[in-house]
Amino acid sequence: MTAITCAQLVELVTDYLEGELDELTARRFEEHLALCSGxxxxxxxxxxxxxxxxxxxxxxxxxxxxxxxxxxFRGWRER
Amino acid sequence: xxxxxxxxxxxxxxAEDVLQETWMAVLGGLHRFEGRARLRTWVFQILLNVARxxxxxxxxxxxxxxxxxxxxxxxxxxxxxxxxxxxPFPGGWRQFPAPWTSPEDAAxxxxxxxxxxxxxxxLPERQRVVIALRDVDGCKPQEVCEILGLSPGNQRxxxxxACAFVRQQVEGYFSRRxxxxxxxx
Ligand SMILES: [Zn+2]
Numbered sequence: 001m002t003a004i005t006c007a008q009l010v011e012l013v014t015d016y017l018e019g020e021l022d023e024l025t026a027r028r029f030e031e032h033l034a035l036c037s038g039x040x041x042x043x044x045x046x047x048x049x050x051x052x053x054x055x056x057x058x059x060x061x062x063x064x065x066x067x068x069x070x071x072x073f074r075g076w077r078e079r
Numbered sequence: 080x081x082x083x084x085x086x087x088x089x090x091x092x093x094a095e096d097v098l099q100e101t102w103m104a105v106l107g108g109l110h111r112f113e114g115r116a117r118l119r120t121w122v123f124q125i126l127l128n129v130a131r132x133x134x135x136x137x138x139x140x141x142x143x144x145x146x147x148x149x150x151x152x153x154x155x156x157x158x159x160x161x162x163x164x165x166x167p168f169p170g171g172w173r174q175f176p177a178p179w180t181s182p183e184d185a186a187x188x189x190x191x192x193x194x195x196x197x198x199x200x201x202l203p204e205r206q207r208v209v210i211a212l213r214d215v216d217g218c219k220p221q222e223v224c225e226i227l228g229l230s231p232g233n234q235r236x237x238x239x240x241a242c243a244f245v246r247q248q249v250e251g252y253f254s255r256r257x258x259x260x261x262x263x264x
Contacts, residue, residue, distance in 0.1 A: 005170025007161040011154065014239035018220065038175030042246075045179060049246045052195045053210045 004028050009039050013046050101126045155243030179253050191249055198248035199241075206241035209234060 004012070004025075009032055015021050016029050033040055104125045162171050179191070199207055209229075224234045 005161070005168075006172045007154070007156070007158065007170040010156045010243075011239075014235050014242065018235060020235065036172075038172040041176045041178050045176065045246050045249070046242055048179070049195065049242050049249065050210075052192060053199060053242075053245065 004032055006032075006036060006039050009033075009036075010042055013043055016043075017046065017050070097126065097129050100129045104129065155240055156247075176250065177254065177257070179249065191252065194249050194252040195245055198245040201248075202241050202244060205229075206237045206244075209237045210241040210245070 009029060012021060012025070012029060016026065021029060033043065160173060162168050162173055199210060202210065220231060220234060224231055229237070
């Protein structure tokens with residue numbers, strides 16, 4: 001496998017952040033990031049979006065309570 | 080709870096209606112409720128019932144899209160942002176994405192949070208739920224999969240497309256604001 005391009009990297013960001021890339025691809029990903037400030041900015045912004053989205057979605061509900069409602073919601077949709 | 084209701088109806092006022100009706104029903108039916116342990120579950124069952132009824136009345140309720148549409152292939156970043164095969168660095172950025180932070184806003188501002196919220200509301204339903212469930216500390220990928228009945232791979236595709244879309248919306252917001260500032264000076 002050769003080095004990855006910026007266009008390829010932007011499609012791997014989530015898999016990278018989730019730790020789902022294979023070892024070789026993860027290494028190529030990090031090598032690219034070390035050399036490319038454009039992709040560093042992109043990955044950094046992705047992180048910010050995930051963090052902000054979490055805050056936006058947060059409310060006074062516990063995770064378990066949401067699980068119950070969403071499970072019920074799914075059951076209703078499938079009926 | 081309001082934000083939760085908003086996951087299921089299309090407008091803030093519809094969500095508020097759902098909540099209000101839910102609490103009316105809870106208060107009205109409290110005498111029928113037995114056992115404190117499941118109060119929470121019971122309240123959510125009522126919320127669900129109200130949301131369902133409201134969903135029928137509310138024509139603007141976002142339809143539950145087909146999974147294939149959510150997973151639609153294709154790049155998440157416009158290919159015009161990258162150099163073509165004849166250029167010096169094929170697949171490289173033509174122009175780097177501009178950093179968002181400027182001296183006057185050290186982190187994402189409240190305004191940017193509004194942009195993020197609006198972008199999330201524009202997402203197809205599964206993408207919206209996936210991104211909304213990914214709290215900073217709350218929620219693990221396999222739990223999201225379980226709730227939504229998704230494979231881990233599909234869950235990541237949905238999350239990736241959702242984040243890419245929201246990032247693009249925030250980028251558009253910052254570049255418009257930057258352009259407005261440049262114009263003024
Ligand atoms: Zn790059």
